[in-house]
Amino acid sequence: MSDRPILILGGTAEASKLATLLVAQGRRVISSLAGRTRDPAKLEGEVRTGGFGGARGLTGYIARENVSLLIDATHPFATQISDNALVAVASTQVPFVRLERPAWHPKPGDRWTSVASLEEAVAAIPTRARVLLALGRQHIASFSRRGDVHFVVRMIDPPETPLDLVDFELELSRPGKVEDETAFLTKKRLTLIVCRNSGGSASYTKIKAARDLGLPVIMIDRPHRPGTHTLIDIESVSQFVDEILGSLRART
Numbered sequence: 001m002s003d004r005p006i007l008i009l010g011g012t013a014e015a016s017k018l019a020t021l022l023v024a025q026g027r028r029v030i031s032s033l034a035g036r037t038r039d040p041a042k043l044e045g046e047v048r049t050g051g052f053g054g055a056r057g058l059t060g061y062i063a064r065e066n067v068s069l070l071i072d073a074t075h076p077f078a079t080q081i082s083d084n085a086l087v088a089v090a091s092t093q094v095p096f097v098r099l100e101r102p103a104w105h106p107k108p109g110d111r112w113t114s115v116a117s118l119e120e121a122v123a124a125i126p127t128r129a130r131v132l133l134a135l136g137r138q139h140i141a142s143f144s145r146r147g148d149v150h151f152v153v154r155m156i157d158p159p160e161t162p163l164d165l166v167d168f169e170l171e172l173s174r175p176g177k178v179e180d181e182t183a184f185l186t187k188k189r190l191t192l193i194v195c196r197n198s199g200g201s202a203s204y205t206k207i208k209a210a211r212d213l214g215l216p217v218i219m220i221d222r223p224h225r226p227g228t229h230t231l232i233d234i235e236s237v238s239q240f241v242d243e244i245l246g247s248l249r250a251r252t
């Protein structure tokens with residue numbers, strides 16, 4: 001095993017699977033988590049938790065730990081850490097790749113309204129709708145001005161501060177299988193889903209359930225990102241790691 005670690009900026013299911021794969025290949029891996037989830041699933045390899053202190057902090061960490069390769073496997077909507085990663089890469093010249101799951105695309109039967117921002121999503125909700133708000137807690141406050149709408153807010157961990165919504169109920173659970181999602185949407189008499197185009201399979205089940213039930217979805221598009229070297233699956237990243245670390249070894 002090389003002493004120089006691979007640093008994975010994580011917090012996603014793909015980042016966790018990638019850490020497992022690289023560790024199984026005998027590589028030294030440090031996964032970095034922001035520390036937002038109270039009880040994160042166990043990760044293979046080393047783990048560090050908490051912000052780095054901006055791009056400068058991340059740059060310093062990469063230099064101090066003698067990181068051989070940086071992998072940004074953060075969530076498609078986590079743009080600040082990804083911007084910081086690009087700044088750190090530019091100043092340290094550490095080899096870099098982004099792992100990003102592809103976005104969802106509408107299929108026949110889907111009734112999506114695509115919007116570019118939370119604000120557009122707030123404005124697009126019809127009066128008296130019953131809405132599944134499938135968003136992180138930091139995005140809920142934008143919907144507080146819609147007192148004419150009933151929200152069902154689904155979260156994994158309970159919010160630390162009361163939710164700033166007029167008419168809502170809180171559901172503490174993870175997305176389930178398609179049949180569970182169908183039953184949930186029906187039981188709560190939901191008429192609309194508001195969510196972000198996260199991609200991946202875990203949270204796609206509600207989209208499939210909405211299609212089956214003919215429910216509309218307000219889909220918040222992914223934020224624009226600067227062009228970077230991006231791969232869409234862990235196998236391609238593993239191959240890239242082989243090539244880069246192979247060429248680094250050949251140079252030493």
Ligand code: NAP
Nearest residue numbers: 010011032033034051052053054074075077078079080081
């Ligand atoms: P963000 O807005 O891009 O980042 C805000 C700050 O949090 C960063 O500047 C950084 O602090 C710290 N940070 C973020 N990711 C980090 C990581 N992997 N390791 C260490 N520090 C990190 O990110 P966010 O949207 O709050 O998301 C936080 C984390 O949750 C991400 O790792 C992401 O992969 C995961 N996640 C996000 C979402 C989402 O919807 N945004 C969904 C699922 C999972 P410093 O500047 O101090 O370094």
